[in-house]
Amino acid sequence: MRRLLALAVVLLFSAACGRAPATVAELEAANPVRPLPEKLVGHEFALASVKHAPEPEKARLGRWLFFDGRLSADGTISCATCHMPEHGFSEPTPTSTGIDGQVGGRKAPSFLNAAFAFYPETFWDGRAGSLEEQAKGPIENPIEMGETHENVVAKLSAIPGYRHFFGLSFGDDAVTIDRIAEALADYERTRVSGNSTYDKWVAYDEDEYEGYDQLMTAQEQRGEELFFGDAKCATCHVGNHFTDSLFHNLGVGWDAETEALADLGRFVVTGEEKDRGAFKTPTLRDVGLHAPYMHDGSQATLEDVVEHYRKGGEKNPWLSPKMFELELSDEDAAALVAFMHCLTGEGYADVPPAVFP
Numbered sequence: 001m002r003r004l005l006a007l008a009v010v011l012l013f014s015a016a017c018g019r020a021p022a023t024v025a026e027l028e029a030a031n032p033v034r035p036l037p038e039k040l041v042g043h044e045f046a047l048a049s050v051k052h053a054p055e056p057e058k059a060r061l062g063r064w065l066f067f068d069g070r071l072s073a074d075g076t077i078s079c080a081t082c083h084m085p086e087h088g089f090s091e092p093t094p095t096s097t098g099i100d101g102q103v104g105g106r107k108a109p110s111f112l113n114a115a116f117a118f119y120p121e122t123f124w125d126g127r128a129g130s131l132e133e134q135a136k137g138p139i140e141n142p143i144e145m146g147e148t149h150e151n152v153v154a155k156l157s158a159i160p161g162y163r164h165f166f167g168l169s170f171g172d173d174a175v176t177i178d179r180i181a182e183a184l185a186d187y188e189r190t191r192v193s194g195n196s197t198y199d200k201w202v203a204y205d206e207d208e209y210e211g212y213d214q215l216m217t218a219q220e221q222r223g224e225e226l227f228f229g230d231a232k233c234a235t236c237h238v239g240n241h242f243t244d245s246l247f248h249n250l251g252v253g254w255d256a257e258t259e260a261l262a263d264l265g266r267f268v269v270t271g272e273e274k275d276r277g278a279f280k281t282p283t284l285r286d287v288g289l290h291a292p293y294m295h296d297g298s299q300a301t302l303e304d305v306v307e308h309y310r311k312g313g314e315k316n317p318w319l320s321p322k323m324f325e326l327e328l329s330d331e332d333a334a335a336l337v338a339f340m341h342c343l344t345g346e347g348y349a350d351v352p353p354a355v356f357p
């Protein structure tokens with residue numbers, strides 16, 4: 001009886017779509033469960049050993065959800081519309097455009113290596129306490145995906161293929177918003193970047209790596225020296241993933257004429273004076289792939305970003321005490337930019353699955 005009912009639903013669904021839904025075998029072939037990646041060069045741990053390590057089955061389900069426009073009200077916007085794999089899961093525009101062409105005020109940040117973050121807060125202002133909590137936000141954000149959680153759950157529940165894979169991930173085939181968020185978060189955690197030129201430079205020495213001498217140019221090495229030395233970039237862009245996961249005011253968005261910040265950032269979450277205009281330190285992994293930069297996309301190039309640091313940020317009452325004028329020559333500034341391009345790695349590339357449930 002249950003089988004008959006399921007069949008009726010499948011037939012109704014295919015009639016509605018005008019084509020037969022993919023079989024489980026086709027779906028498995030298009031999006032197989034993938035083992036978690038081994039430890040990449042430049043990482044301290046393997047992904048499997050982090051707290052909240054992603055579960056491969058959930059990450060596979062999350063991959064469909066991430067690329068599926070049906071999570072939005074009109075079927076046109078998926079998470080990948082703004083978080084594009086080829087741009088390090090960020091985007092090449094200053095701010096995001098969501099449903100009905102609506103433009104937001106902030107740039108979609110990269111979440112590469114978020115599984116390894118020191119602290120779990122997400123968004124530029126840290127208002128979500130986990131990737132799971134974060135993932136629910138865009139679905140019902142009226143200018144992003146413009147859908148309700150209730151509708152998304154109803155839509156996905158009506159798709160037998162999705163129910164099958166929710167069953168494999170969670171033990172029964174109920175679709176809930178928390179399960180959607182869990183699967184999305186686990187997919188995001190599998191997006192790891194390593195094996196960059198800089199990672200190899202640090203990990204190996206001449207005897208271990210053929211062509212070691214050619215890995216980093218003299219200019220790039222000078223950039224490395226400055227980044228960790230006199231330019232003090234690593235006070236905030238710290239560790240293997242180049243972020244302290246904390247919040248700092250660099251003066252981005254400060255209007256000296258009106259003496260106002262365009263976006264109060266972390267302050268809106270904590271209400272603490274020191275957090276006015278403070279934003280989360282973004283990872284610099286693969287940063288060369290997603291200009292323009294900063295929470296508002298206001299700086300067009302890495303050269304512009306370095307200029308911003310060179311003058312000590314934009315003076316304002318809440319400027320981070322860790323910001324100060326840098327005495328850098330033009331060659332030094334160019335070296336810092338060259339160094340940042342050495343942080344482009346691999347391990348996260350993806351395309352939408354060819355077949356969806």
Ligand code: HEC
Pocket residue numbers: 066071077078079080081082083096097098099104106107108109110111114121122123124125131134135138139143144145184188280
């Ligand atoms: C319309 C564009 C758009 C869509 C669609 C979108 N995002 Fe985002 N995403 C953004 C923007 C903009 C931010 C930063 C917002 C902020 O900080 O207030 C962001 C932030 C994030 C972050 C935080 C990263 C960090 O380091 O703090 C994650 C993770 C994320 N999005 C995942 C998702 C997922 C999962 C989906 C699909 C359910 C999604 N996004 C859909 C634009 C989008």
Ligand code: HEC
Pocket residue numbers: 110227231232233234235236237247248249250252278279280281282283284287292293294295296302305306309320322323336
């Ligand atoms: C006081 C902490 C701090 C220091 C020091 C610091 N950064 Fe940053 N960095 C941040 C924060 C916070 C942001 C985001 C600011 C915003 O959007 O308002 C950022 C943004 C960036 C970005 C843009 C990334 C993106 O995805 O938009 C780059 C590139 C960058 N920093 C490079 C550097 C370099 C190079 C140095 C050294 C010259 C440096 N940073 C020093 C905290 C810091």
